[in-house]
Amino acid sequence: xxxxxxxxxxxxxxxxxxxGWRVQPVLLxxxxxxxxxxxxxxxxxxxxxxxxxGYRRNSGTFMDAxxxxxxxxxxxxxxxxxxxxxxxxxxxxxxxxxxxxxSALERVPRVIEPEALTAVHEAMSNEAVAHRHLAAGHxxxxxxx
Numbered sequence: 001x002x003x004x005x006x007x008x009x010x011x012x013x014x015x016x017x018x019x020g021w022r023v024q025p026v027l028l029x030x031x032x033x034x035x036x037x038x039x040x041x042x043x044x045x046x047x048x049x050x051x052x053x054g055y056r057r058n059s060g061t062f063m064d065a066x067x068x069x070x071x072x073x074x075x076x077x078x079x080x081x082x083x084x085x086x087x088x089x090x091x092x093x094x095x096x097x098x099x100x101x102x103s104a105l106e107r108v109p110r111v112i113e114p115e116a117l118t119a120v121h122e123a124m125s126n127e128a129v130a131h132r133h134l135a136a137g138h139x140x141x142x143x144x145x
């Protein structure tokens with residue numbers, strides 16, 4: 001009973017399977033403006049993030065989901081998966097495994113616990129990261145000896 005909404009480049013990818021869906025996905029290809037993006041997050045019951053294994057960079061989409069208090073389903077072996085598990089804001093699955101993804105979608109919490117949401121915001125929001133960077137700039141330089 002899920003309605004898949006695919007926003008951005010993935011929906012325009014020729015490899016994206018558009019056939020065989022009981023409920024046809026809604027596709028918003030390419031760049032979307034901030035208002036459309038916000039509406040997509042507000043409409044979502046969960047956000048699925050799938051990364052190449054070993055992806056260790058920050059995921060802006062993960063933090064966007066947190067800003068909108070939407071649970072995440074994230075492929076494992078990624079920074080977003082580590083954060084998901086650390087803060088309890090969703091579930092993980094093995095990248096490329098459709099059965100694992102389906103299982104994760106069945107287990108994803110419909111609501112993020114307020115304490116978990118507060119903790120992830122305090123640790124990972126743009127403001128929190130900016131404060132850490134500013135504080136690091138005021139620390140004395142450290143030299144290797």
